[in-house]
Amino acid sequence: MTSQQRVLDILVEAVDTLTDDFDLIEFLHRLSLRCVELLDVDAVGLMIVDQHDELQLIAASDEKTHLLELFALQHAQGPCVRCYHSGQAQLNISLTTSAATAGFGPFAARARKAGFTTTHALPMKLRHQVVGAVNLFSTKINRLSASDIQIGQALADLATIAILQQRTIEHSHTEKAQLQSALSSRVVIEQAKGILSERQGLGLDETFDSMRAYARPRHLRLTELAQQVIDNTFEGNIAPAEIPERP
Structure with missing residues (x-):
């Protein structure tokens, strides 16, 4: 050769x-x-x-x-x-x-x-x-x-x-994993919004605002808060009073 x-x-x-x-x-x-x-x-x-x-x-x-x-x-x-x-x-x-x-x-x-x-x-x-x-x-x-x-x-x-x-x-795999994680997190948050909205008689936008207002000062990730709501382990109180005024 x-x-x-x-x-x-x-x-x-x-x-x-x-x-x-x-x-x-x-x-x-x-x-x-x-x-x-x-x-x-x-x-x-x-x-x-x-x-x-x-x-x-x-x-x-x-x-x-x-x-x-x-x-x-x-x-x-x-x-x-x-x-x-x-x-x-x-x-x-x-x-x-x-x-x-x-x-x-x-x-x-x-x-x-x-x-x-x-x-x-x-x-x-x-x-x-x-x-x-x-x-x-x-x-x-x-x-x-x-x-x-x-x-x-x-x-x-x-x-x-x-x-x-x-x-x-x-x-690429990292980006896809991050995107999938973000999508999964969004599903969990949407489920928690539905539970809280029905429980408290609030609209979905108001419920989401109240979740954010509750989580931010407590350094709690929204996904973690949402999972607690879904698992029925959340012991706090997300009240309408915590909803910030919309601009």
Whole structure:
């Protein structure tokens, strides 16, 4: 099988996996393994930014990379961190020269100790939104070719799409849950209004105003008050006198 065919097969595999119920962690782990396979590197780690705008390791091709990425993140150093903040690829960094690793602190020494001599970082971004970076490590001194950089960036873009899709799905589910909760709350309130309206001989608007006037100073949610009325556990007195004057 040619390398071009293998790249196409992996891209098709990745796209087929991007369904609304896919496992994001498994997908990103598989993508890190595919990077190792296609790019002639020995290890890969993916870091994404969390809700606090801090980079976190989310997937790695092996435990050695895992430990290295955690170290780089802990000290806010290394090409992956620099790549995320700049949004630009960091390529062909020799870990054996002090000039190439200037500003990385102890990162280079820790990487060499793990057996790596060259590293690269590719941004995970969509247009101007950067969500993380892909770190590539090699145990031999090598340079990524132009085609390797294109393939690596394509895989990084796939990871970005997967992450953003997952966030969109989660946001959508949250919105739907919030809407459903609001609708359910409204049903409970309407039921309580009907009970109180019949009990006190008030119109529905007046009953709702009286419920609001009772609940507000007592820091009681309308839904909670309504549920107490429905459950017949409400022990207070919602009287017409509590109804505010309408403008």
